[in-house]
Amino acid sequence: MIFDWRFALQILPELMRALLVTVQATLAGFAIALVLGMAWALLRRSKSVTFSRTVFWFVEFIRSTPLLVQVYFMFFALPEYGLKLSPLATGVAALGLHYSAYLSEVFRAGIEAVPRGQWEAARALNMSRYRTWTRVILPQAIPPVTPVLGNYLIAMFKDTPMLAAITVMELLQSAKLIGAQTFRYMEPLTLVGLLFLLVSLMSSFIIRRLENKFNTV
Amino acid sequence: MEEDDNLIAMKGVWKKYGKLEVLREFNLMASKGQKLVILGPSGSGKSTVLRILMTLEGIDSGEVKIDGESLWTMNQNGIEAAADDAHLHRIRAKVGMVFQGFNLFPHMNALRNITEAMIHVLGVPKSEARERAMALLDEVGLAGRAEAYPWQLSGGQRQRVAIARALALRPKIMLFDEITSALDPELVGEVLNVLRKLARETDITMLIVTHHMSFAKEIADRVVFMDHGEILEDGRPEDVMKNPAHERTRKFLGTVLENV
Numbered sequence A: 001m002i003f004d005w006r007f008a009l010q011i012l013p014e015l016m017r018a019l020l021v022t023v024q025a026t027l028a029g030f031a032i033a034l035v036l037g038m039a040w041a042l043l044r045r046s047k048s049v050t051f052s053r054t055v056f057w058f059v060e061f062i063r064s065t066p067l068l069v070q071v072y073f074m075f076f077a078l079p080e081y082g083l084k085l086s087p088l089a090t091g092v093a094a095l096g097l098h099y100s101a102y103l104s105e106v107f108r109a110g111i112e113a114v115p116r117g118q119w120e121a122a123r124a125l126n127m128s129r130y131r132t133w134t135r136v137i138l139p140q141a142i143p144p145v146t147p148v149l150g151n152y153l154i155a156m157f158k159d160t161p162m163l164a165a166i167t168v169m170e171l172l173q174s175a176k177l178i179g180a181q182t183f184r185y186m187e188p189l190t191l192v193g194l195l196f197l198l199v200s201l202m203s204s205f206i207i208r209r210l211e212n213k214f215n216t217v
Numbered sequence B: 001m002e003e004d005d006n007l008i009a010m011k012g013v014w015k016k017y018g019k020l021e022v023l024r025e026f027n028l029m030a031s032k033g034q035k036l037v038i039l040g041p042s043g044s045g046k047s048t049v050l051r052i053l054m055t056l057e058g059i060d061s062g063e064v065k066i067d068g069e070s071l072w073t074m075n076q077n078g079i080e081a082a083a084d085d086a087h088l089h090r091i092r093a094k095v096g097m098v099f100q101g102f103n104l105f106p107h108m109n110a111l112r113n114i115t116e117a118m119i120h121v122l123g124v125p126k127s128e129a130r131e132r133a134m135a136l137l138d139e140v141g142l143a144g145r146a147e148a149y150p151w152q153l154s155g156g157q158r159q160r161v162a163i164a165r166a167l168a169l170r171p172k173i174m175l176f177d178e179i180t181s182a183l184d185p186e187l188v189g190e191v192l193n194v195l196r197k198l199a200r201e202t203d204i205t206m207l208i209v210t211h212h213m214s215f216a217k218e219i220a221d222r223v224v225f226m227d228h229g230e231i232l233e234d235g236r237p238e239d240v241m242k243n244p245a246h247e248r249t250r251k252f253l254g255t256v257l258e259n260v
């Protein structure tokens, strides 16, 4: 079988549409992961031991079960509880939840790296808890971990093909469909690989830039 | 009411870290405007005393009063209750602290370090806060460095910003915990000079932990010597330093004087 360039060019627009869906799913999923991840990190510092331990085990549970299982679970189990989401929304939610477990660890590490003296200075200046977090702690905790966050963004992007399992028209699903209709798999799958490579490289480049930026401060 | 004269009153305070008893039945009073130097060997509990007054540490038992009000308890409809955030917030406003390690906010320039709490804790309007911060920077000899970030400043300059930052909230009490210990010797003078000026020109009650004996003698109107969580000497600087009542004090003074 010879790689048919003309065929590849012909299916490119369709794959680009799928790429757009994939990127959108990644960005939306990552936004959810950021918010939830920060929430877990903060909740784990709760003064109530029962509460913080519950959060800890919940996060641990999400982190140690496969994403694909979570995707299936949400796709098939949630509707039984009356929560009917589109496959795409379900996939985005699953990605967000799964990665929030990783991001919470990243945020936790960032927060713990802020020296104790910063908390003490904030208290000595009589700053409220909210001000202490938003003006003193988080502005110091987050910049150093942005490159790590970026790496998780890329990892999440590479996990989007899992959503094919629940019929989301992302890149892989779209390539499979083209393959099924035309009996040619090599071109669409090669293009999928190339598109993933391209986006990942671009993201890595942006992250390196961020890294350099924060290293100079 | 003699108590009302005391801006600071620690009575029968116990403080433990695990099994280690750091303060045992500790008593310390300080009246308004007093410049009190606390001396003592490492581990004697000097920092602990200051940290308790700044509410950075709790106590196991005893009583701490600031400006006549109990720190850890409050009166709730005639019943004594544990202090809530609002109570602590109100009392803490009377106290400022400068740390050995500066603890400036590294992501804010000198000006922002000073205005941050002024604006968001005291509610001073931005332009006024800026003006006051500029005046304070001028006071500590850093008029031109408002835009500088902590990493662009020398240790002595950082510490002077930290002093200005604490002063900006206009506390009645200022706590200084070995604020020159992290500095190169040649930078110590510029920081001590700021304290001298403060002592001379304000009626702020100052509690100063330092190992600089000549500075202590010069600035203090009262010196306290602590060892193992107890006050052994308490008096005028010349008395405590020349004629200490305890052998341990003599020993301590001997070692520091040799080292300086």
Ligand SMILES: Nc1ncnc2c1ncn2[C@@H]1O[C@H](COP(=O)(O)OP(=O)(O)OP(=O)(O)O)[C@@H](O)[C@H]1O
Pocket: B017, B020, B022, B040, B041, B042, B043, B044, B045, B046, B047, B048, B049
């Ligand atoms: N957070 C803590 N946990 C356990 N022990 C502590 C803690 N903070 C202080 N200590 C101990 O309490 C004792 C008194 O400490 P403190 O810092 O008050 O002494 P200090 O007089 O300030 O000494 P130095 O001159 O070295 O600063 C020391 O033995 C110290 O090791």
Ligand SMILES: [Mg+2]
Pocket: B046, B047, B048, B177, B178
């Ligand atoms: Mg100390």
